[in-house]
Each structure stands twice: as structure tokens, then as C-alpha cells.
Amino acid sequence: MTKEQMKEKLGKLLTDHRYTHSLGVVETAVKMAKLFGANTEKTEIAALLHDCAKQIPHNEQLELCRKFKIPLDEVKEKELGLLHAELGAYLAEHEFGITDSEILDAIRYHTLGRENMTDMEKILYLADIIEPNRRDFEGLSDLRKLCFENLDRALLFGFGLTIAHTNRNGHILHNQTIDAEKYIREKLRKEEKLLDNENSFDKAALAVKVLDKKKAVEISCIKVSDLTILADYFVICSAGSTTLVKALADYVEDEFAKEGIHPIAKEGKGGNEWMLLDYGDLIVHIFYREMREFYGLDKLWNDAQNIDINSIIEE
Numbered sequence: 001m002t003k004e005q006m007k008e009k010l011g012k013l014l015t016d017h018r019y020t021h022s023l024g025v026v027e028t029a030v031k032m033a034k035l036f037g038a039n040t041e042k043t044e045i046a047a048l049l050h051d052c053a054k055q056i057p058h059n060e061q062l063e064l065c066r067k068f069k070i071p072l073d074e075v076k077e078k079e080l081g082l083l084h085a086e087l088g089a090y091l092a093e094h095e096f097g098i099t100d101s102e103i104l105d106a107i108r109y110h111t112l113g114r115e116n117m118t119d120m121e122k123i124l125y126l127a128d129i130i131e132p133n134r135r136d137f138e139g140l141s142d143l144r145k146l147c148f149e150n151l152d153r154a155l156l157f158g159f160g161l162t163i164a165h166t167n168r169n170g171h172i173l174h175n176q177t178i179d180a181e182k183y184i185r186e187k188l189r190k191e192e193k194l195l196d197n198e199n200s201f202d203k204a205a206l207a208v209k210v211l212d213k214k215k216a217v218e219i220s221c222i223k224v225s226d227l228t229i230l231a232d233y234f235v236i237c238s239a240g241s242t243t244l245v246k247a248l249a250d251y252v253e254d255e256f257a258k259e260g261i262h263p264i265a266k267e268g269k270g271g272n273e274w275m276l277l278d279y280g281d282l283i284v285h286i287f288y289r290e291m292r293e294f295y296g297l298d299k300l301w302n303d304a305q306n307i308d309i310n311s312i313i314e315e
Contacts, residue, residue, distance in 0.1 A: 001097045006048060009096065014055050022051055024131030028147075029123050036151050038119045039102070046106035046124050049096055053088040061087050075174045082174065085111040113159065113180035122155050129158055137161075138268065153264065156184045160267045186229075188264045189280045200225075200281035203261065204233035205312045207284050210255045211237045212313050216248055216286070221312070222304040232281040234304070236297060238289040242272040248286045249275035 001009075011019055029047035033040045053061060058080035065072055065083055068090050076082050089108035092098040106124045109117065113125055130144045139161050146154035159181040166173045204221050211219050216237035225232040239245045246268070253263060256279070265278040273291040277284040285297060292298070 003045065003048070006045070006096055010048065010052060013052060018051060018054055021131060021133055022048060024133040025050060025124070025127045028131045029127035032123045032127060032147060032151075033120070035148060036119055036123065038123055042100060042103050043106070043120050043123060045098065045100075046103045046110075046120060047127060049092045049098065049103075050088060050107050050110050050124055050128065051084065052091050052096070052107075053084040056084070056087070058083070075172050079172050079174070081171075082111055085109065112174050112176040113155075114176055115179050115183040117155070117180065117184075119151065122151055126151075126154055126158050129161070142266070152184055152188055156181065156188060156265045157267075159184065160265060164267070185265065185278070189278075200232040203256075203279055203282040204235055204307070206256065206259070207235040207252060207282065208309050208312045210252050211235070211248060211284075211286075212309075214248055214251050217289070218292070219309055220298065221307040221309050222301055223307060224301060224304045227301070227304055231278075231283045233307075234283050234285060234297075234301065236285045236287070236292075238287050238292050240289055242288050245275050245286050245288050246272045249277060249284075252277055252284055252286075 010022065014022065026044055026047040029043050030040050032038070033043040056064070061083040062072075062077070062080055064070075065087055068087075070086050070090060072083075086108050089104045092107055093104055098104060102118065102120055105118070106120045109121050110124045110128055114121070117125070126143070126147050130140065130147055134140065139157070143154060143157050143161060146157055159177065162177060163173060163181065166177075208219055208221050216239060218236075218238040220236045222234050222236070223232065224230065224234055237248070239248055249266070249268075253266065256262070256277075261279060263277045263279055265276070267276045267278075268274070273288040274295065275286040277286075287295070287297075
């Protein structure tokens, strides 16, 4: 089947809105594939067909998955909006004649992701989020920028947005996405440590000084390297408003950038009530004051070694 034949068939399966979305994903995915050296022909086909099962009613998708013996777990049985990816891979093979496993896997994992994704899988996952017809939402412009700078960092940021959206809307978060996010976060952390010569304590000290200068309150610095692989140090502070939370996060990011240090990930939770900057061996947590106690991060890491911030500030 030629691409034109695929488009003609797809146009009959999808609404105009969904078909326009698919073409937007094609446009974006091909640009990213050219930039990052993925196979543009395969990427284009995967992007074109990624939502080929999307318009099928959810209950019918469930029945088709059972009919075609597509494995379903407890979460997928409940969150039927997840089924179109794996069902789409099946239809791409059996209705559109696609036999290439790379294309089929890109379609299969474009919603949940997975550990150790191929570049084509990463590109389709991200292009689906950032295509030009998407309505604007918090973090979209940052993600679009990252998608044409660093594929893995963009993927981690994209997972963060997906996880936040899933939680915010009361849906069940699939372990496949959680595992995929952990995998790419750890991959980036290892790479950052190899590429970054900054001492982890020096990073923590810089964060403390920057936050103190900008009037953050209740600043604490704790050494967690003996308790977790997440980081060597946490720097935690509070702010009097959600606007100030974001402003502090932006200022820390700007000051670190002047030193050539960039975050692996930047995440905002609860409408900027908690901003997190992950620098590999340092994680900076900036809380809206009322939310800090609610999340209980200080209590959670009560066994960690507290660093005297006064000695840092007075240097």
C-alpha cells in the first residue's frame, strides 16, 4: 500500500480533527527524524498511522483487543483510552500491510512509552504531544524547544508532563510509563555525571546562595547520597506564592546556566506549588510554603545529613 493509499484509507477512519492531528504529527516527526538521524521514511509512516484505531469506540477497542489476543493488564482493562496504541499497531500490520517491526513498535509505544526506547519511538511519542495543532498547555512551549535540542531530555520532560496530566485528571498511571521515566532519568543522570565536572556539593552550595539571594525562606540542604541513588544532595526551600515559586526556579536555572550547568529535568506540580530542578547529583525542590508541609519531604528524608547553610551563605 502506498502512502497516498494509506492516507485515503485513514481519512475514512478518522474525523477531520483527528486526521489533521495525524498530519501534524507527521510534519513534526519527520523534522525531528532528520535532525536526530532517524529513518525519515519509517518515521513518516509510523506518524501517519499512529492513531489509526483512535476513532473506534472504547468498548469496541476492548473487544477487538480480546478478539485479536492483544495482551491486556488490569490498568488497560480500566483505562480504555490506552488501548488504541497497541490496537493501532495490530491494524497497521493487518489492515495497512505494515510488516516493519520498528514502525509497529513506534505505534505500539507512542502513548505509554517503554524502557530503552528507540529514537523513532521517542520521536513519535514527542511529536504526538507537540504537533502544531495542539492546544496550548503549561510546559508545551518548553517541550517544543527541547524536542529540537536534546531528544532524551525532551523525552524526560514529556514523561513528566504526561504523568502530571494523568494524575491531574484522576486517571491510573501505568507502570510502563513510570518505568520508562525512571529509565531515561537514570540514563541522563549517568551521562551528566560523566560530562559534568562540577562537584555535587559545589552545586548544592550554589543553589543555596542563589535562593538566599532571592529571598527564599526555610532553605535546607541535605546530603542523601547514602540513602538513595536519586541524587547526592537535595536543596529545599519555601516561597510565599506560586508566582514566586516559579520565579525562584527560573532564577536558579538561569544562574546555573551561567556556569554551564543545565537541568536534566524541570518539573512543575500542582500548578507551580512545587517546582523541581534535577541536576543529576543535585535536586532542587521549591515549594509554595503551605504545600511543603503537605508533601512532607523534610520528614521523608529525616535520616539524611543536614548541612549547615549558614556556613555556605557566609562564605
